[in-house]
Every structure is written in C-alpha cells, then in structure tokens.
Amino acid sequence: MPDYLNTSARDKPLSIARSAPNNLFMEKLNFANLSGSSVDYGSSFSDDIDLQGLSFQSMNIGSSLEFSSASVDSPTSKPHSVTGVNRELEAEMRKLKLELKQTMEMYSNACKEAVTAKQKAMELQQWKIEEAQKFEELRHAEEAALAMAEMEKVKCRAAVEAAETARKIAELEAHKRQNAERKARHEAEEKKKVLDALTQTDTRYRRYTIDEIKAATNDFTAENKIGEGGYGPVYKAYLDHTPVAIKVLRADAAQGRKQFQQEVEVLSCIRHPNMVLLLGACPENGCLVYEFMDNGSLDDRLFRKGNTPPIPWSTRFKIAAEIATALLFLHQAKPEPLVHRDLKPANILLDRNYVSKISDVGLARLVPPSVADTVTQYHMTSTAGTFCYIDPEYQQTGMLGVKSDIYSLGIMLLQIITAKPPMGLTHHVERAIEKGTFARLLDPAITDWPLEYALFYAKLALKCAELRRKDRPDLATVVLPELNKLRKLGREYEANRRHKGKSCRSGSNFSTPPRPHSNKMQQEKVRAKSTSPSDDDDDVKAG
Known part of the structure; x- marks a missing residue:
C-alpha cells in the first residue's frame, strides 16, 4: 500500500x-x-x-x-x-x-x-x-443574340423566298396575260370564221336579213319584248305570216357569240317534237328565230306569272315524261352524246296545247360516247349552268357526263309537283316524306292530287337528284319508263273523264278528276286538310 x-x-x-x-x-x-x-x-x-x-x-x-x-x-x-x-x-x-x-x-x-x-x-x-x-x-x-441573329437570317431567307415567289408570280401573270391575249386573238379569229361560215349558204336553216328582223319587231320596240334570255332579250314577231320568237344577242355578252354558234349548230341539226324548233337566223347580227310558244316557260306557269291558271296533275306528269324523252334524245345523239348542262323550268317552253319543248341549248356540249357509262367522264375546264340545278360532282370536279343532266332533271321534277323554289327542295321533300306530311308539300293550287302516284313520282325525282353520280338511275331504263307509266295514268284519267262526260274543275280552266284511288288515300287527304300547315311549308317558302 x-x-x-x-x-x-x-x-x-x-x-x-x-x-x-x-x-x-x-x-x-x-x-x-x-x-x-x-x-x-x-x-x-x-x-x-x-x-x-x-x-x-x-x-x-x-x-x-x-x-x-x-x-x-x-x-x-x-x-x-x-x-x-x-x-x-x-x-x-x-x-x-x-x-x-x-x-x-x-x-x-x-x-x-x-x-x-x-x-x-x-x-x-x-x-x-x-x-x-x-x-x-x-x-x-x-x-x-445568337437566336436573334438566327431569326434575322430566317427573315432574310423568307424575304428572299418571298421576292422569288413574287417574281415567279409576276412571270406567271405575264405568261397568263400573254396566253389570254393569244386566246382572245384566237377567239376573234374563230368568231370571224364562224360568222363567215354562217354567212355562206346553209340549207339547214333560213337566213334572215337584219332589215327583216327589224321590220318584224318594229325596230325592237319594248312592246314586242316578251322576256330576257341568258344572253339577250326575246321579242315576239311575225315572219312569213307566222308568229315567231326572236332572240337577240347582246353586244356585251361575254360568252354570247360562242353560245350563239353552239345553239345554231345544235338546233339546225336536230329535229324532235319536244325540242324547240329553230326557224332561221341572222348570223351577222346574232339573231335567232324560233317557233313561238304560246304558254311561255314552264317556270312562269308553275309560279302562275300573270295570274295564269294552274297546270293539272295529269298535264304535269305528261310534261315530265316529255322532258325526259327530249333529254334522252340529246343523250343518244350521234356520233356523240349531247349534254344540255342548263336544264331548268325557265328553259322548258310550252305551246298552246301544253306540249313541252327544251330550249336554250347554247351551253350544250358534245362529249365522247364513253361518258354514257359511270366510269369515264369528260373533263371541262370551267363549269356552266344555273345554281341549284348544277350537278354537284360536275361543279366540284369539272367532270361532265350525261348523268349531270339527270341531277338537273330531278330538281325540276320536284318543282313540277310542288311549285317551290329549288333551294333546299330535296331536303324539304325528304323530311316531309319521313314525317308523313308529303301531301302538304304538293302544289296547293291542285286539290285532287293522286297522293300514291305523286309520292312514287317524288321518290323517283329524289333518286335523280342524288349527290353522287353513280347513285342516280339510268334515264333510258329507269326514269323514262316510270314517267311514261305516270303519263299513261294521266291519259287514262282524261279519257275516262271525257267518256263519262264529267266536268270537274280545280280552280282552273283544266278539267281535273277526283283522285282515282282508294278510300285510304281520300282519308289521308282529309287528315292533311284538317291539320295545320307544317313547318315544311314554312321552310320551303323561306327558301
């Protein structure tokens, strides 16, 4: 220790x-x-x-x-x-x-x-x-700074490209102008050739002098003017003690001379009871002389211009069949089919017996025979015709065929029984059929429509007015035979009426029958009358 x-x-x-x-x-x-x-x-x-x-x-x-x-x-x-x-x-x-x-x-x-x-x-x-x-x-x-410089480079390149594009456009415009000038010179030469050819002796039609035309129209006075055509006024006159209609080409008509030549060439070469007859021409002054049609155009009669009496349903079926007959005649022309391109009620004329005739073939075109089928079509550089009657496919693609006229025919067939404007007419008819109110859409001036046949007629017209060309029926094998059946129905009705000696009137100077159908159709009409007007009538009137 x-x-x-x-x-x-x-x-x-x-x-x-x-x-x-x-x-x-x-x-x-x-x-x-x-x-x-x-x-x-x-x-x-x-x-x-x-x-x-x-x-x-x-x-x-x-x-x-x-x-x-x-x-x-x-x-x-x-x-x-x-x-x-x-x-x-x-x-x-x-x-x-x-x-x-x-x-x-x-x-x-x-x-x-x-x-x-x-x-x-x-x-x-x-x-x-x-x-x-x-x-x-x-x-x-x-x-x-680099991005800005890059943007400036892009802008500079864009400016250079824009300048290059502008230069090319200017060159293209200059080229187009030169082409237009060459085309104008060529057309002038062609017109001169046409006039020279027309002034020569032509046995296909009679040549009138301008003095004869002026004398017949009292120097083109307004009292003799009966209408205005697509390229000039129309006058009523007397030549060789015969009433005629004289169409005069306007000086400012852009395509008038070309249409004049086309109409002379077509009408002077064809003859058909449902095609207006060309009596003669004065080619030096652009005058065409036609047979006079007492009842004017189908358009005026459908809309009762001048308070004219309505056309009975039997006559309307007959007119529809006659138009289809004349149209088939044009489509079967030799050596090449002829497409009218401007088929509408205003271009259908009626004589004193309400025989219909197609006129105004100035826009007609001869197309290759292959257009008769649905595969090959003829391409036009520009469309022609009247709005609401032009084939939608032709208007969109420029491809012309005989079925282009079928669309116009379908619209016109609907107008014949409804007396309504063409704008949106197919839609209104389809909706009325779906709702069961089709009877209200028919022309109210006619009170004894055979509804079953009118409905069949309307459905046929809607098929003709299909938007796609391939969906439209054939004129020779489908459309015309069906219209001829309806025309025959009207003839039988008129014969039966005359045989019985009955005189029934529907507010006009035409004799019209009671509906030649069953009590069911009569009851449908009574129901249609007892109900108030549908929205379809208002829509069509607004159109």
Whole structure:
C-alpha cells in the first residue's frame, strides 16, 4: 500500500503539495507538446469550429488555475514544513500561468485570424457567386443574340423566298396575260370564221336579213319584248305570216357569240317534237328565230306569272315524261352524246296545247360516247349552268357526263309537283316524306292530287337528284319508263273523264278528276286538310 494512503488527514495536503510539482510539470510537458504540435487552422476553419466557444473555454481554464492557486495560498496550507515547497510550487504555477496566458493569447489571435479568413472566404464565395451570375447573364445574352441573329437570317431567307415567289408570280401573270391575249386573238379569229361560215349558204336553216328582223319587231320596240334570255332579250314577231320568237344577242355578252354558234349548230341539226324548233337566223347580227310558244316557260306557269291558271296533275306528269324523252334524245345523239348542262323550268317552253319543248341549248356540249357509262367522264375546264340545278360532282370536279343532266332533271321534277323554289327542295321533300306530311308539300293550287302516284313520282325525282353520280338511275331504263307509266295514268284519267262526260274543275280552266284511288288515300287527304300547315311549308317558302 502506498505511503500517502497511510498518512493522516493532516499530512495529506503536504503529500499532495509534494506531488503537485511533478504533476504540474508533466502537464506542462504535455501542454508544451500540444502547443508544439502543428495545428491546422485551415482545417479547423474548414470544419467550421466554433472559435468563440473555444475562447470561452480557455478563459474558464485560466479561472480554474487562478482558483487552484488561490486555494494553495489559503491559510489552511501554511505550515512551516511546506513553505519551501509552496514557494517552488507558486513559482512554477506563475511560470505556467504566464506560459498559458501567452498560449491563450496566441490561440486567441489565431482564432481572430481564422474568423478574418473565414469572412474573406465568404466574401470570395459571394464574389464567385456574383461572377457566376454575371457569366450566366452574359451567356444568356449571347444566346439571345445568337437566336436573334438566327431569326434575322430566317427573315432574310423568307424575304428572299418571298421576292422569288413574287417574281415567279409576276412571270406567271405575264405568261397568263400573254396566253389570254393569244386566246382572245384566237377567239376573234374563230368568231370571224364562224360568222363567215354562217354567212355562206346553209340549207339547214333560213337566213334572215337584219332589215327583216327589224321590220318584224318594229325596230325592237319594248312592246314586242316578251322576256330576257341568258344572253339577250326575246321579242315576239311575225315572219312569213307566222308568229315567231326572236332572240337577240347582246353586244356585251361575254360568252354570247360562242353560245350563239353552239345553239345554231345544235338546233339546225336536230329535229324532235319536244325540242324547240329553230326557224332561221341572222348570223351577222346574232339573231335567232324560233317557233313561238304560246304558254311561255314552264317556270312562269308553275309560279302562275300573270295570274295564269294552274297546270293539272295529269298535264304535269305528261310534261315530265316529255322532258325526259327530249333529254334522252340529246343523250343518244350521234356520233356523240349531247349534254344540255342548263336544264331548268325557265328553259322548258310550252305551246298552246301544253306540249313541252327544251330550249336554250347554247351551253350544250358534245362529249365522247364513253361518258354514257359511270366510269369515264369528260373533263371541262370551267363549269356552266344555273345554281341549284348544277350537278354537284360536275361543279366540284369539272367532270361532265350525261348523268349531270339527270341531277338537273330531278330538281325540276320536284318543282313540277310542288311549285317551290329549288333551294333546299330535296331536303324539304325528304323530311316531309319521313314525317308523313308529303301531301302538304304538293302544289296547293291542285286539290285532287293522286297522293300514291305523286309520292312514287317524288321518290323517283329524289333518286335523280342524288349527290353522287353513280347513285342516280339510268334515264333510258329507269326514269323514262316510270314517267311514261305516270303519263299513261294521266291519259287514262282524261279519257275516262271525257267518256263519262264529267266536268270537274280545280280552280282552273283544266278539267281535273277526283283522285282515282282508294278510300285510304281520300282519308289521308282529309287528315292533311284538317291539320295545320307544317313547318315544311314554312321552310320551303323561306327558301
């Protein structure tokens, strides 16, 4: 057992005092070794050591040493036997305190320098961030400048392309103008040739002089004017003691001369009881002489121009069949089919017996025979005809065929029984049939329509007015045979009426029968009369 453990309580301070110098000396050496070792303040700074905390701890160490010194100097530790040891101890303590003070001052300076270095590092970091931001801004500005330069290049290329396009367009326009001038010269030459050819002796029609025409029309007075055609006025006159209609070509008619030539060529070569008869012409002045048709156009009679009486249903069926007959005659013309292209009620004329005849063939075109089928068609560079009657496929593609006339025929057939304008007529008829209100859509001027036959007639007309050419029926094998059946029905009815000696009138000077159908049809008519007018009538009138 060590001796200091056996010492009494009074001797323990002395033992501690004796061992204190050695312990303090060892601590001094250890502290010196720690002080002499290299301390990486940069590393301490980089690890973010709390320098203020270290300074505070150092001050606590100094205070503890002072407390120890004070405790040594206390009165309880002044026995005479340890006076020398205490002096050495105090000297050593003062020395250590001085060294510690110097070390702490050095440490404090190092901490201050570390704080300053940290602040400088933070300033450098902030400067670096600002420089990076400036660099980024400069980079964005450079990219924007490059993008703007690229846009300017694109604009420049677009301007160059636009200039090139404008140059090409100008060249194209100049080329078109030259072509138009050449075409105009060619047409002028052709017109001259036509006039020269027409002025020569032609046995196909009679040639009239302008003096004869002026004398017949009283010098084209307004009293003799009976209408206005597509390319000029029409006058009633007398030539060779025969009433005639004289069509005069307007001087400003753009296509008039060409239509004049076409009409002369067509009508002078064909003869048909349902084609208007060309009696003669005055080619030098663009005058055409036709047979006079007492009842004017079908359009005027359907809409009762001049308060004329309505056409009975039997006569309307007859007119429809006659138009189809004349149209088939044109389509079967030799050597090539002839397409009318402007079939409408205004171009159907009626004589005193209401025999219908097709007129105004100035837009007619001879097309190759292959157009009779549904595969090959004849391409026209420009469409011609009247709006609402033009074949939609022909209007869209310029492909002309004999079924182009079938569409116009379908619209006209619907007008014959409804006396309604052509705009949207197919839609109104289809909707009326679907709703069961078809009877209300028929011409109200006729009160004894055979509804079953009229409905059959309307459905046939709708097939003719199909938008797609391939969906339209054939004129020779489908349309005309069915219309002939309806015409036969009208003839039988008229014969039966005359045989019985009955005289029934429907508000006109035509004799009309009661409906030749069952009680069911009569009941349907009664129901139609008892109900209020449908929206279909309003829609058609608005059209």
